[in-house]
Amino acid sequence: MAGMFIGIIFGVFLIFLAPLLLPLRFSAVITGMALRIAGALVIVFALASTSFVYVPDGYSAHLFRVYLGYSLPPGKIIATDGEKGPQARILSPGFHIEPLINVLYTVDASKPELSVPQGKVGILIAKDGAPLRFGQTFGDPFAPELGNEMLDAEKFLTRGGQRGPQLSVLTPGRYRLNHYLWDVEMVDAVEVPAGYVGVVKSNVHAAVDFGTLKASKPGSCEPVGGTVDHTSQHIDAPIVPVGCIGVWEKGLQPGKYYLNKNAFRITDVDTKAQVWTYAGGYTAAKISLTVDTKGEIVQDRTETNVPIEEHNADSAIFLKMEGWDVPLELRVIAQVAPTDAPCVVAGIGTLKQIEDRVLTPSIRAITRDVAGGTYEVTEPKLDESGTPVLDEDGQPIIVTVNRPTRVLDLINQRPLIESEIERRIRPEGRKSCVTIREVRLGEPAIPPELLVAVRREQLATQLAKAFVQEQSAQQQRVTSEKAKATADQQSQLVQAEIEVQRSVQLAQAARNSGEGERDKLAAIASGQQKQMEVLGLDATVKLRQFELLLQFAENHPEVVAAMFNNAHKFVPQVTVGGNSESVGGLLSALLGQIATQGNLQAPAVAANQPVR
Numbered sequence: 001m002a003g004m005f006i007g008i009i010f011g012v013f014l015i016f017l018a019p020l021l022l023p024l025r026f027s028a029v030i031t032g033m034a035l036r037i038a039g040a041l042v043i044v045f046a047l048a049s050t051s052f053v054y055v056p057d058g059y060s061a062h063l064f065r066v067y068l069g070y071s072l073p074p075g076k077i078i079a080t081d082g083e084k085g086p087q088a089r090i091l092s093p094g095f096h097i098e099p100l101i102n103v104l105y106t107v108d109a110s111k112p113e114l115s116v117p118q119g120k121v122g123i124l125i126a127k128d129g130a131p132l133r134f135g136q137t138f139g140d141p142f143a144p145e146l147g148n149e150m151l152d153a154e155k156f157l158t159r160g161g162q163r164g165p166q167l168s169v170l171t172p173g174r175y176r177l178n179h180y181l182w183d184v185e186m187v188d189a190v191e192v193p194a195g196y197v198g199v200v201k202s203n204v205h206a207a208v209d210f211g212t213l214k215a216s217k218p219g220s221c222e223p224v225g226g227t228v229d230h231t232s233q234h235i236d237a238p239i240v241p242v243g244c245i246g247v248w249e250k251g252l253q254p255g256k257y258y259l260n261k262n263a264f265r266i267t268d269v270d271t272k273a274q275v276w277t278y279a280g281g282y283t284a285a286k287i288s289l290t291v292d293t294k295g296e297i298v299q300d301r302t303e304t305n306v307p308i309e310e311h312n313a314d315s316a317i318f319l320k321m322e323g324w325d326v327p328l329e330l331r332v333i334a335q336v337a338p339t340d341a342p343c344v345v346a347g348i349g350t351l352k353q354i355e356d357r358v359l360t361p362s363i364r365a366i367t368r369d370v371a372g373g374t375y376e377v378t379e380p381k382l383d384e385s386g387t388p389v390l391d392e393d394g395q396p397i398i399v400t401v402n403r404p405t406r407v408l409d410l411i412n413q414r415p416l417i418e419s420e421i422e423r424r425i426r427p428e429g430r431k432s433c434v435t436i437r438e439v440r441l442g443e444p445a446i447p448p449e450l451l452v453a454v455r456r457e458q459l460a461t462q463l464a465k466a467f468v469q470e471q472s473a474q475q476q477r478v479t480s481e482k483a484k485a486t487a488d489q490q491s492q493l494v495q496a497e498i499e500v501q502r503s504v505q506l507a508q509a510a511r512n513s514g515e516g517e518r519d520k521l522a523a524i525a526s527g528q529q530k531q532m533e534v535l536g537l538d539a540t541v542k543l544r545q546f547e548l549l550l551q552f553a554e555n556h557p558e559v560v561a562a563m564f565n566n567a568h569k570f571v572p573q574v575t576v577g578g579n580s581e582s583v584g585g586l587l588s589a590l591l592g593q594i595a596t597q598g599n600l601q602a603p604a605v606a607a608n609q610p611v612r
Contacts, residue, residue, distance in 0.1 A: 050102035053109060054095050060176050061091035061109040068104055077128040078180050080157050086180035088153040114175045114184060121258045122170025123185040129156065129163040138204050138263050141167040153178035167204055171258045190257040190264075195272040197338045198252030199345040200242075201265040208243050212253050215242040224249050237347030237433070247346040251338065269341040270351055274334045278363070279442060280308035281315030282327035287448035287455075291463065299452065306445075313355060316445070317364050319371040321407045324450070328371065328410065329442025332363060332425070335435050343433035354432045362428040370420050376402050377409075377416055410444040417441065 055061045069084040080088045087105070101107065116122045126139060139162035142150040150156050150168070170184065177184070192198035200213075207217040221244035240246035252266065259266075288300045306327075308315050316327040336344055336351060348354050380388040380396040388396040409417060422439035429436040486493065532540040553560045 051099045052095065052097045053091055053101060053107050055091050055093045055109045057093045058113050059093060059109055060111050060113065060178075061096070061107055062111050062178065062180060063087040063089065063091070063101075064106040064108070065104060066106060078153060078157060078178070080154055088157055088178065088181070090153070090176070090178050092176065111179050114170070114177050116170050116172045116175070116186070118172045119189050119256075120172065120186050121189050121260070122175075123187055123260055123262070124166040124168065124170065125183040125185070126156070126161060126163050126166060127181055127183065129161040132162055132164050136162075136204075138165045138167045138206075138260065139163070141206055144209070148175070151175060151177060151182075153181040156181065165260070165262060167206055167260055167263055169258055169260050187261055190252075190259055190261065190266050192252050192254045192257070192266070192268060194254045195270065196254060196268040197271050197341040198257070198266045199269055199341050200248045200252060201267065201345070202243070202245055202248060202263065203265070204263050205245050206243060210252065210257050210259060212255065213242065213250060218243045221245065237343045239342050239346055247342050249342055251341050267345050267350070269336055269344055271336050271338050271341065273437060274351065274355075276313035276332045276334060276355060276360075276363075277309075277311070277329075278314050278331070278360075279312055279316050279329040280306045282306055282318070282445060284327075284445045285448050287452050297460070301448070314360055314364075316442075317367045319368060321371055321405065321410075324407055324447050326371075326407060326410070326447070327445040328367065329444070330363065330367060330421075331440045331442060332359075332436065333438040333440075334359070334429060335437055336433065337435060340433040340435075347433060351434070354434055358432045359425075359429060359434065363425055366424045366428070367421055370417060370424065371405050371410070374402050374404050376400055377413060407446055407450055410441065410446065414441055 053061055064086055065079060065082065065084045067084075069079070069082050072079055072083045072085050076083075078086045078088050090111075091107075091109070114122065129139070132139065140160075150159075150161065155161075190198065205217065205221065208215045218241045221240050223238040223246075224241055238246065239249045242248045242250050251269070257266075283303050284306050285301060285303050288302070290298045290300065292298055306316075313332075316329050319326045319328050334355075344351060344354060348358065378398050378400050381399045383389055391397050405413075405417070418439055418441055421441075422436065425439060426436045528540055528544065531543065535543065
């Protein structure tokens with residue numbers, strides 16, 4: 001500006017004053033004309049130097065009018081009709097020619113273009129424009145047909161753009177903005193993770209275009225769901241159509257969304273199955289049974305503190321059953337359906353709050369009711385003595401009875417108790433827009449005193465069976481060893497068996513022989529008795545003696561032959577009488593002599609006795 005004024009003053013001097021000051025020896029006409037032309041050129045150059053602007057690439061030139069303009073109306077900040085002050089129009093990169101632009105305006109060509117990086121959102125705040133309507137928090141979104149044209153300050157201000165926070169945002173990219181009009185705040189984009197639903201709580205009533213979720217500006221914002229269901233006592237959760245102020249009936253699917261977080265509050269609701277574990281926070285006792293070397297059962301009691309793990313929903317549930325305090329561990333699988341996610345947010349807030357404030361107390365109360373109350377169970381019908389009653393086919397009659405829950409039912413009737421707890425908890429979950437998928441009981445910390453008798457009986461029974469098995473095995477071993485030894489002595493056993501059979505046969509033969517001899521002697525005795533009756537006792541004896549001698553001579557002829565061959569050698573020592581029995585007497589004497597001497601020498605015959 002100062003250069004321009006200096007140039008103009010110098011040009012005027014050359015045109016009007018310089019010719020008058022020149023010496024006369026110079027040609028006044030020629031010299032005056034030349035100075036006037038030079039002065040005019042200086043003035044033109046001075047004016048031209050203020051009539052162009054060069055804007056570098058990546059920048060924009062902002063104009064602030066100083067001269068020859070009207071003042072801005074009250075409430076306006078940016079001029080759209082050439083008023084003095086900040087101008088709505090800006091100059092893009094390049095060379096711009098405009099008469100006296102540098103005189104009438106202050107030109108700032110150092111404003112860089114705005115760059116929005118990936119994963120970020122530019123929140124726009126307009127410093128000028130129409131005022132917001134009553135109850136309105138954010139400016140109306142840009143019309144879809146205009147798009148980024150609304151970033152042009154002149155169009156924004158002349159087409160109804162509103163002052164204040166804008167509902168429309170800048171997505172990743174480069175933008176040429178009028179910094180007199182716009183302030184931009186960079187925030188992170190909204191990303192809904194996989195397995196979640198983004199529930200939208202809107203602060204504006206406007207049309208919506210979030211890619212997967214689009215809706216025109218609704219005419220009515222009456223609640224469309226989540227009202228109280230008096231039959232099921234469903235939670236009161238007013239939900240409105242998409243585009244209204246409040247919690248929308250539809251949520252955002254997993255993905256990235258570029259929106260104004262101040263206008264739309266997104267709550268991520270986990271739609272995956274949730275496992276709520278109630279465990280720990282008690283002392284577990286245990287009685288161990290062992291068998292010593294004497295075969296006696298020995299008891300050993302130990303106690304262990306079970307802590308509450310960090311990921312547990314709560315501690316174990318303590319039950320009062322048959323006078324015992326029994327800690328029961330429980331696992332509940334719950335899930336929020338994507339269509340129920342808005343109900344969760346509108347009714348309570350988050351799934352964690354539902355777990356802590358609503359369902360955990362209900363689960364604990366229902367579990368205590370079932371375990372401490374009664375339930376239906378099918379079991380055999382028993383008579384007065386406790387014996388199962390049988391039907392015509394000999395099968396036990398099964399009946400359904402409603403009886404109090406016992407401690408050991410936590411083990412023996414686990415499926416029935418689980419089903420009963422699950423049946424009662426599911427309606428409580430539906431009241432809070434949560435679906436209970438499954439209820440499973442953990443290992444109950446049953447007092448070991450209740451189980452020790454059963455375990456001792458089982459152990460004793462097993463020991464008895466083991467003893468029987470050991471005896472059977474020992475007997476089998478003995479039998480095996482005996483069979484092996486028998487096989488090794490098979491030949492001796494066969495021989496011994498043959499000898500036994502032979503001895504039996506010999507004994508039988510001896511018996512038969514004895515019986516025959518007895519019969520023979522009886523017959524002989526009978527015959528001799530008859531002889532004795534006829535011949536007399538002495539004659540009978542002698543006759544028998546003679547028969548025996550003849551039998552001996554018959555059986556041993558070599559004795560008789562030797563006797564006669566050596567008769568001359570004998571010295572008579574026996575006197576044989578000369579009677580009618582001299583021959584018998586002689587033989588008797590000879591044989592008696594032989595028996596007495598034990599040799600075969602012939603007896604000597606008395607000389608005075610003749611031999612007949």
